[in-house]
Amino acid sequence: MDFKIRPARKEDCKDVSRMIMDLAVFENVADQVKISHEELERDGFCQNPLFECLIAEVPEEHKSKDGFTVVGYALYFYTYSTWKGRSVYLEDLYVMPEFRGNGIGKGLLSKVAEIGKEKQCVRLQLSVLDWNTVAREFYATRGALDLTETEGRHLLRFEQLNMDKLAKGASKERSFD
Numbered sequence: 001m002d003f004k005i006r007p008a009r010k011e012d013c014k015d016v017s018r019m020i021m022d023l024a025v026f027e028n029v030a031d032q033v034k035i036s037h038e039e040l041e042r043d044g045f046c047q048n049p050l051f052e053c054l055i056a057e058v059p060e061e062h063k064s065k066d067g068f069t070v071v072g073y074a075l076y077f078y079t080y081s082t083w084k085g086r087s088v089y090l091e092d093l094y095v096m097p098e099f100r101g102n103g104i105g106k107g108l109l110s111k112v113a114e115i116g117k118e119k120q121c122v123r124l125q126l127s128v129l130d131w132n133t134v135a136r137e138f139y140a141t142r143g144a145l146d147l148t149e150t151e152g153r154h155l156l157r158f159e160q161l162n163m164d165k166l167a168k169g170a171s172k173e174r175s176f177d
């Protein structure tokens, strides 16, 4: 199938927002999505963007049954490893179900790797849900290491409440006085 991959533009944020929700539905966590397309526009298309995004687009004649030509996306940003240096983190990779198996996912992933290399990143990292065997296989066949298996790493997060508690502690410690 004919498709092209290009950097997202501000006006793509509605499509990206739609697919973020599709991905969350697929992962059974739709209730967790709080972000709006306006926030994506603000955070991705400002002077110092917090993320970059690639879009997969098909020609009008191949549009989805619901009339969409933007059919996949990869959203990523840059991180830093104290062991290895510049790194790129793939937050989301998604292709609409009716377009899967056409090389779009591979195309998006390869492009993120290419862009990362251009920016001197030495590694590409991501997390994947345990039960998502299709995606785990997709990454494994392309050489991704499973750090949970090889290094026993756990993925941790402070949600807002506990982050607030930590932040309150900081003001009491007066560490910058």
Ligand SMILES: CC(C)(COP(=O)(O)OP(=O)(O)OC[C@H]1O[C@@H](n2cnc3c(N)ncnc32)[C@H](O)[C@@H]1OP(=O)(O)O)[C@@H](O)C(=O)NCCC(=O)NCCS
Residues within 6 Å of the ligand: 023, 026, 093, 094, 095, 096, 099, 100, 101, 102, 103, 104, 105, 106, 107, 126, 127, 128, 129, 132, 134, 135, 137, 138, 141
């Ligand atoms: C994982 C995902 C991005 C792959 O996208 P894709 O466009 O189907 O990927 P490709 O066509 O490049 O490759 C898919 C692989 O599955 C095979 N495949 C064949 N038909 C397929 C189909 N109908 N659906 C899915 N995969 C199919 C392909 O041959 C290919 O195998 P390979 O690894 O041997 O090359 C896509 O399945 C997806 O969006 N899944 C739901 C969201 C998700 O899991 N995202 C990753 C979260 S970290």
